[in-house]
């Protein structure tokens with residue numbers, strides 16, 4: 001059984017399969033590439049490959065600049081995707097471009113400058129006799145030689161430069177795992193600070209219309225947001241604000257409420273809770289009205305909304321934070337105070 005494969009050999013036409021110990025494929029005419037016959041084309045290809053590796057280094061440097069210079073809360077509008085975090089998109093683009101250019105450079109190197117000969121290679125049994133291992137080692141050494149790693153000095157140096165710089169962004173991002181420096185808000189403070197404050201109206205998160213208590217039937221659930229969400233998003237460009245402020249309103253018979261996180265935090269049996277699971281932050285709206293249980297679809301944490309949002313099952317370690325609500329002069333539901341505890345996941349230190 002035979003297998004036809006392309007093997008490696010330096011370009012410029014000075015080598016033949018026979019010289020290398022391969023059997024040429026008899027009935028496939030070989031068409032040399034431009035770089036095999038034209039030294040100028042070969043040098044041009046070399047410059048192209050080196051340019052890609054250099055550009056890769058440039059994108060890694062831009063990654064650094066973006067990480068340091070871009071405000072974490074800044075947003076940009078991108079058609080199709082909408083409003084996205086400026087830092088996220090820039091870090092993703094620069095890192096993606098750096099990887100892409102290393103890959104493209106390597107492919108171009110292989111396609112244009114590495115050997116281009118068709119050979120027939122006999123397939124062997126899967127067992128590896130000593131001779132085969134020796135041959136594999138010899139092939140490896142020959143491959144190293146043939147790849148031109150030693151000969152194409154500029155490519156070698158730029159590739160090494162690109163590969164050395166490439167892992168650095170990963171190290172830089174570890175900085176976000178550090179404990180907050182003194183003076184900076186702790187994760188717990190950041191998660192406790194949301195758009196909710198005394199008097200902020202509650203609106204549905206689909207239509208942004210204000211809600212009256214009579215709009216919610218007993219057993220009903222409404223996903224909601226603060227009325228100033230859009231304004232804050234546009235002004236401060238803060239997508240995190242939306243996630244942190246997401247709440248659900250559920251209504252039950254007041255006599256069914258066992259306990260709340262604060263006295264009188266409901267309005268006519270309507271309770272407001274954060275919508276973000278305290279395990280690792282999935283949004284939750286699976287409510288079972290008979291038991292008053294809220295079920296997280298991610299890892300099945302279950303919270304009893306009639307009993308202060310306590311965890312009754314699953315991996316969540318913290319109850320679901322409750323938002324105190326009332327009605328304003330026009331009869332619409334409003335927050336009576338900010339959240340009293342951090343919303344969202346609890347897997348990091350909270351200071």
Ligand code: FES
Nearest residue numbers: 277279296299301
């Ligand atoms: S995120 Fe809700 S249970 Fe894991």
